[in-house]
Amino acid sequence: MIFQLTHEPIAAELTATPADGALAVFVGVVRNNHQGRAVSFLEYEAYGDLALSEGAAILREAEEVFPLTQTRCVHRLGRLEIGEASIVVEVTSGHRGEAFAACRYIVDEVKARVPIWKKEHFVEGDAEWVNSESEPSDSKRVLLSEILRHWSGWESDDLKAFQIVDVREPYERPQVLQSPGDRTLHIPYSEINQHLARFAQGDPYLLVCDSGTRAKVLARDLQSKGFGNVFALSVGFRDL
Structure with a gap:
């Protein structure tokens, strides 16, 4: 079980063991648009210790729910250019169904629970944190x-x-x-x-x-x- 945060480029690394029948890999990459606006690059920040502990907890949960032999999740921090990998999730299992389901479970839970924030930098020069709310015209x-x-x-x-x-x-x-x-x-x-x-x-x-x-x-x-x-x-x- 491996959960890591890094400022270095990331890639898939796991190899299946002789007992495995499936190796499922998900790689999230930086796209060049957000809600119809052109994006030049992204920045990721994390609440380090808590992000690591919550990420490890998610991998433990996956191993308890699914019959997995290996789990690995690595998330990038810092500045990422278009096309770079932002997250890699890998699992191995005896069967493809469990491997696919576990991989999706980990991706969804990391997105929902791990304290990692993304800042979109647009080609016009401005930037915004994704999901942050703008100031209402009539502040209440x-x-x-x-x-x-x-x-x-x-x-x-x-x-x-x-x-x-x-x-x-x-x-x-x-x-x-x-x-x-x-x-x-x-x-x-x-x-x-x-x-x-x-x-x-x-x-x-x-x-x-x-x-x-x-x-x-x-x-x-x-x-x-x-x-x-x-x-x-x-x-x-x-x-x-």
Whole structure:
């Protein structure tokens, strides 16, 4: 089982063992367009330690679900030119069906769960983080208790015990978040390890983000560090 992040070019490397009947490989490459705009190059950034631990967890899950003999996933970081490989996923198995299914599982889970961000650089000279929201023309203040009532049926009284932590990056905050009593902490996901002292073990925290994915990954990471009462909202601001 191998999960790696690298700034160097990547390629497939696994070879099948004598017991294998299938070797499945997926290679994601940089294309020259995004939503109808011409792209000149990409940049990838990652929350290193957490990305590595979550990527390894995904490979372990794949090996538990599918009868695999080898798994490997490598993701590029830094600047990538058009046509370069951004991710390589390889698995070996006794049969092609399991190999194909496992390869897709790993690709989909890495895309959904591993904290890696992509920045598109366009030929016109501007750039944007993929999936970041633009500033609305009529910027509105959003009361978190109303969001949570809309999402999950909770009433605001149910939130009074929680410290709300908004882990979105600054560029993702077109909305100004409020919680009951204005107690929201704004700690960017990429800086969380620098602010662990702001978390008290035993206190209840509710993490929120743009989609719910990073909040869930971060909640698991904080729980592994001894913060047992950390929870994540499974949906995010983009669902409003």
